[in-house]
């Protein structure tokens with residue numbers, strides 16, 4: 001019989017090392033993926049994975065009062081990813097004017113992606129959007145990653161961040177708009 | 192439907208969060224307004240592109256390595272319950288390491304005293320030779336330190352330096368080993 005997450009968490013809190021191993025197995029890829037998308041490389045993703053599970057181990061006493069293990073775990077992972085990103089980037093702030101672009105620039109994105117024959121253009125655009133993501137401030141970047149790449153719902157993200165859902169909506173809206181503008185600029189430069 | 196109304200619910204539109212009725216109204220405006228249509232197409236494109244960003248799954252080798260590292264890093268972590276299994280394991284590991292420290296400290300002290308003893312015996316050998324013509328306290332080991340003409344290979348000075356060297360190396364080592372004692376006392380309580 002496969003144990004449920006709450007069953008595993010119970011055993012883990014009670015000191016069962018196998019339960020801890022099983023929890024690592026079930027959540028490791030999710031944590032790795034968030035770390036990888038946030039930091040952009042394997043080594044940092046690895047650090048996020050290790051640190052997240054070491055921290056959950058240290059804080060396992062708190063799990064008895066936690067409603068959803070996954071939310072608690074992902075909160076640790078996302079907080080650590082943001083910390084790590086800030087440490088790596090120092091105090092780098094994206095210049096505001098990088099988002100103020102002339103309105104007449106034509107974005108031909110939709111046409112390119114809609115046409116199946118333009119495989120190369122798609123690949124290039126995919127690289128462009130990944131690059132554009134790195135230009136967003138940590139919280140907006142994380143919101144876009146969690147919602148649009150990893151597929152978490154707004155309410156799940158609100159629980160992770162311990163903030164109202166409206167904040168998630170607004171972060172996501174700002175993030176997508178900035179991505180749009182950065183992408184327009186990158187495409188314009190590339191042409 | 193105004194442009195402002197339309198633009199304010201574009202996120203909900205691409206996230207498929209609008210009611211059918213609302214969606215129909217918004218789409219009607221979008222199809223009639225180039226400005227809003229462009230905004231909508233771009234937003235749809237961004238969402239589509241992000242959905243195509245994927246993370247590769249690392250190998251099983253990586254996962255077993257990383258699980259081992261996590262386990263190693265959580266070994267020293269103070270457990271929640273005092274009766275937690277690995278607590279006793281931890282204590283036994285610490286006790287064993289203390290025992291090893293005591294044994295190696297004793298070994299270091301033994302070497303130190305041997306060196307000091309050799310030094311004093313050497314002097315006695317010399318004295319004995321002057322007095323009675325035969326070494327009184329000499330042992331086989333001490334004789335090895337004498338050359339064939341019964342002159343000392345190591346002078347008394349050499350031996351004093353050796354002993355001093357042993358003290359310099361030995362004392363910090365001994366202190367270092369016992370510095371771990373308070374930590375062990377706390378855990379034992």
Ligand SMILES: [Zn+2]
Pocket residue numbers: 193194195197220224225226227228
């Ligand atoms: Zn309009």
